[in-house]
Each structure stands twice: as structure tokens, then as C-alpha cells.
Amino acid sequence: MLTWLVHAVLATTIAVSWQSADRTAMTAEVVRTGSVILEGVTFELDRAVLMRGSDRVLEELRAMLLEHTEWAFEVQVHTDESSDPEQARALSAARADTVVGWLTSRGIARARLVGKGYGSSRPLPAAPAADPGLQHRRVELRKLNEE
Numbered sequence: 619m620l621t622w623l624v625h626a627v628l629a630t631t632i633a634v635s636w637q638s639a640d641r642t643a644m645t646a647e648v649v650r651t652g653s654v655i656l657e658g659v660t661f662e663l664d665r666a667v668l669m670r671g672s673d674r675v676l677e678e679l680r681a682m683l684l685e686h687t688e689w690a691f692e693v694q695v696h697t698d699e700s701s702d703p704e705q706a707r708a709l710s711a712a713r714a715d716t717v718v719g720w721l722t723s724r725g726i727a728r729a730r731l732v733g734k735g736y737g738s739s740r741p742l743p744a745a746p747a748a749d750p751g752l753q754h755r756r757v758e759l760r761k762l763n764e765e
Contacts (some may be wrong), residue, residue: 694757715759
């Protein structure tokens, strides 16, 4: 029960921190770094089911992708180290497929998106100041092409 509560609080915190950002901020980050972390895209505990509130962020992402049809991305999902590495990789792969499915069901071409689950194998070198948990648990898009 405590684990579920901690995850629920973290998901709420992430969603609240995202409210000030939009597709313009996402676009600027992609132009600047070639990637963007989607703060606010969260999943049910140990499942590849999007939590309430994730749609807001995904709609902003969809809008960015519609504005920049020349861009293609690897949709990466990363987990923390709390489970078996192979289970974490499988879960993160299923979650990446969920995000890709959400976008393609709303008009984004499948050819522009590659889902990839990394489990806990690629933490960020430093955690984002807004949420240290994003060092491990995150959905990140990495640009695959140059225009």
C-alpha cells in the first residue's frame, strides 16, 4: 500500500510540474538538445496503462508532431531499479508501445515513431531539479533524423 501511495504522490507531483510547459517549450527543447522528457506522462503501477492526466501532455506532444512533420523520434520509456532488470525492460517496452499507440491512433504516422523500452539501464547522469525521480522513471523522445 505504501509503495502505491508513493507512486501516486510522485505521479501527481510530475503532472503538476508540467502544467506550465506546452508544445512550444517541447519544440524548443528538441531544437536545443534533440530530445525532450515528457513530464506528466505516467502509468499505473506495474502496468502499461496511462494514468489520468497523461492525455494533456500527449496532446501537446501530438500538436508538436503535427507542426513538425519532418521529425521522427524514438519513444523511450525508462523505469527505476525496483524490479528485475528483464521485467523492467519488458514493462518499459510495453509502455513505449502504449505511447506510440496513443499517438498513432490520433493521426501521427507510425513510420515517425519507434518505441523502445530501456528498463533501468539508462539513468540520466543527473536528475532534473524539478523531479529527481525522472533520473530513472521517464518517457523521453529522442530525435532520429535531421531535417
